[in-house]
Amino acid sequence: MLWLFMYILFGDALVATFEVIVPNKHLLAIRGRPAVLGCEFTSGPDLSSLVITWQRQEDSRVVHSFYYQQDQLDRQCPKYHNRTSLYVSELHKGNASLKIASVRPKDAGWYFCIVNNDKGTGRALIEVTYGALYSEPRLSIHVNSSGLKMQFETEGFPKPEVIWLGEHNQNLSYYLEIHDQIEDGLYFIKSICEAQKAVVNVTFTLKNHLLNQNLQRPVCLTYDEDSTDHVIIVLAVLSVVCILLVIGIIWLAVHKQNKERSSLR
Template sequence: MFWLLLYVVVVDALVASFEVIASNQHLLAVRGRPAVLGCEFTPDSDLSNLVVTWQRQEDSRVVHSFYYQQDQLDRQCPKYRNRTSLNVSELYKGNASLRIAAIRPKDAGWYLCIVTNTKGTGRVSMQVTYGALYSEPRLSIHVNSSALKVQFETEGFPKPEVIWLGEHNRNLSYHLEIYGQTEDGLYFVKSICEAQKPMLNVTFILKNPLLNQHLQRQVFLNYDTTDHVIIALVALSVVCILLIIGIIWLAVQKQNKHRSSL
């Protein structure tokens, strides 16, 4: 009975001494960049009994596996093929962190790091959130007889906060269109601000709070309507001149035809 109790105490002590810890339980991953999911465990100098399994928590898809002292990727989910890696030299130190190359939208979600060695078995979960920096806003200006329209287009993730400011930081009304996610997981954003005066001085601001991104672009335009009046007058003058030339040509043709008939 004494030996049985001693065995139980020793086993409990070994299990209690084994830990699996997430370096960061919430990882913010940026589109196109690699992400490192940190996982640390109580190390053992002998890797022959080490088993490391990374999988998606929601459906148990295998993201990466390591046992028999090498990567075992036969059961790896195809979406992670050639994109994941462990640093084998770090496994001796108890570091089972997983590197995922070129983060994609569908990489977001919950992950499990499961580790087993001679000292015990443990697991830890962590969440990966996906974000994409918004591209440089593309500017276009539309002019008609009564108004000026300034438009910016850009792509990113998640949905942004948009602000238009006029002179003296006055908030302006604007039109905002956000289209559904593309194959790259980006939102296409188009915003238009309209001005009813010849001089335009507006500032476009876009914020991506998730990635702490702040884009600010100022547009200054002096739209002189007199230029359009001059252009219209010149065009009208050309039309008049062409009309006079046509009338003279017809008169000459008529006179020549009359002479030839005599």
């Protein structure tokens, strides 16, 4: 009776000695880099009964499996082929962490770490968020009769905050295009700011808040407003000259043809 009483009193505590935990319930994965999904469990001396399964929560896709003391990847989702691995040398320490190489946009989501051994069975849930650093902004400048256009282009994820500042740190108006590149899982950003002054001193700022990325690119330049008008005038004159030359050539050809016909008569 005493044994039964002790079991009733402490039985739940004995069963609860087996745990599966994730040290960090959220992981920020960066495009193209490996991601390590941490998972720990109550280990035992015998690994022969150890079964580790990583799977997606939303559809139960198998990401990685380990049992019979080796990887078992027959049921692994094809999108993870040759991209996942466990720290096998640390399994006896209770380390069931999963490494995913070259993170992609579709790797974002919720993952179950499920562990079973001779001490018990348990699972833990971890969320993976995807982000991509924005590339070095590419500057192009376009001059026309109405002024100057400055354009920056870059790619990254998620959607950024874009700001154009004047020389006195005042906010400037600008045009912004954002396109979703489905294959790469990136946003293509194109931002244009116009200026009518001969001296330009502005700063383009892009902030990727998810990855704490802050890009600031100043644009300082001076251009001759009259030079644009001069170019337009020169091009107009050249166009007129070309037209006159064409008319002259046609007139000479017609005149020569008429002269030849007159001589035949």
